[in-house]
Amino acid sequence: DNKGEFLIVGCHDNSRVTIIPTGTITLPIDAQDMNSSTITLTAGQNHSLVLHSLQTLLIFAPFIDLTASKILSNQPLTILSGHEASQVPFGFYDADPIITQALPTIQWGKQFLLSPHSGRSGQNYRIIASMDNTVIIRKCGSNSMVSSTLHAEQWSEFYTNGTIYCSVVSNNPIYVAQLGVSTNYNGGTIGDPSINTVAPMEQYLNSVQYTTFTATSHYYSVVMPNDEYYNGNLIFDGSLQTISGWYTIYYSDGSIAGYGYSASTTGSHTITHPNANGKLFVSVYGWTIYGGYSYAAGMSLNPQA
Numbered sequence: 001d002n003k004g005e006f007l008i009v010g011c012h013d014n015s016r017v018t019i020i021p022t023g024t025i026t027l028p029i030d031a032q033d034m035n036s037s038t039i040t041l042t043a044g045q046n047h048s049l050v051l052h053s054l055q056t057l058l059i060f061a062p063f064i065d066l067t068a069s070k071i072l073s074n075q076p077l078t079i080l081s082g083h084e085a086s087q088v089p090f091g092f093y094d095a096d097p098i099i100t101q102a103l104p105t106i107q108w109g110k111q112f113l114l115s116p117h118s119g120r121s122g123q124n125y126r127i128i129a130s131m132d133n134t135v136i137i138r139k140c141g142s143n144s145m146v147s148s149t150l151h152a153e154q155w156s157e158f159y160t161n162g163t164i165y166c167s168v169v170s171n172n173p174i175y176v177a178q179l180g181v182s183t184n185y186n187g188g189t190i191g192d193p194s195i196n197t198v199a200p201m202e203q204y205l206n207s208v209q210y211t212t213f214t215a216t217s218h219y220y221s222v223v224m225p226n227d228e229y230y231n232g233n234l235i236f237d238g239s240l241q242t243i244s245g246w247y248t249i250y251y252s253d254g255s256i257a258g259y260g261y262s263a264s265t266t267g268s269h270t271i272t273h274p275n276a277n278g279k280l281f282v283s284v285y286g287w288t289i290y291g292g293y294s295y296a297a298g299m300s301l302n303p304q305a
Helices: none
Strands: 003-010 015-020 025-028 038-041 047-051 056-062 070-073 077-086 096-101 109-114 123-129 134-140 146-150 155-160 166-180 194-198 207-211 217-225 233-236 239-242 247-250 256-264 268-272 281-288 291-296
Touching (some): 003 015, 025 056, 070 077, 096 291, 109 217, 109 256, 123 134, 134 155, 146 155, 166 247, 166 281, 166 291, 207 281
Parallel strands (some): 096 194
Antiparallel strands (some): 015 047, 123 155, 123 166, 166 194, 207 268, 233 239, 233 268
């Protein structure tokens, strides 16, 4: 009876919120009335209510995956999405709660570089489309190119092993999340489910800061686009470092999309692109026996056309 769930946080008074779930949920008719009656929605149905600044509404349901549920509002909201006890893939032990802050569709992108979780035997990626006829092309390592088409509010997922970097390109904006797998998946002995948003290239930053948390082992992964600013170096805590062991990430046509690098780490650090105009993306994660965490170290939140 573990629950799929998402939390809606109001940022402004009188926010008119419309919820369209991808599975059956129950919610209050009037979020401003503590004694409100409830309404049950099935997939595709909708209900609107009002939230004020700093009010929250937790939507959940057992035995369900609410991926690609749609939330509309006349004012900005914060959305936290996840699961009470997720197995990744389903049926592999053990289960852990997972949660990430979801980006609004105006901040989604069309190009992604995917870095694997070091110290794990694999990872899962989920892709959500917001528009019909969204064509998604991915190239992972030396594997053949894979093309798929999603329509609005549809999603797909795929798995890779523990060493493969990927590029993902789409003709319409998409959302990509990376999930850590359960301990026993693919012969693993450490770690458990986690989730982090993967920034599109359009939202990369020049510099990020991060902090590791309680775990047995910690890592960071950095990806950079293949552009005129890439030179194989990183600035780590203010010190210029030449990095060996960059992994080349390819597009489906064989051209170079970018470069990826991973290393163990602990504590608090700053990673900066060596060129003031260069951009990068860093994910941070850590594993212990039947436990783990992962998060995006930072990303821009610029609206995209």
